[in-house]
Amino acid sequence: MNERLEEAIRLCREGRSVIKLSPRTKIPPEGFALRTYMYERRATEKELTQWWEENPALNVGVATGKISGL
Numbered sequence: 001m002n003e004r005l006e007e008a009i010r011l012c013r014e015g016r017s018v019i020k021l022s023p024r025t026k027i028p029p030e031g032f033a034l035r036t037y038m039y040e041r042r043a044t045e046k047e048l049t050q051w052w053e054e055n056p057a058l059n060v061g062v063a064t065g066k067i068s069g070l
Contacts, residue, residue, distance in 0.1 A: 021059035
């Protein structure tokens with residue numbers, strides 16, 4: 001399994017709201033529903049797996065604030 005995906009799943013299991021980031025950046029890909037994962041709900045493990053299957057080079061981000069308990 002991809003190391004970044006493993007980390008994303010670990011963070012998800014800890015109750016963090018994981019967001020995908022474009023490869024080698026701290027910026028979400030164009031069209032990504034950032035607001036949803038920052039304020040409304042956390043991504044599921046199924047969603048995370050799908051994201052990294054589509055693009056294994058994605059970086060991992062975590063939304064801070066109430067949604068992640070940070």
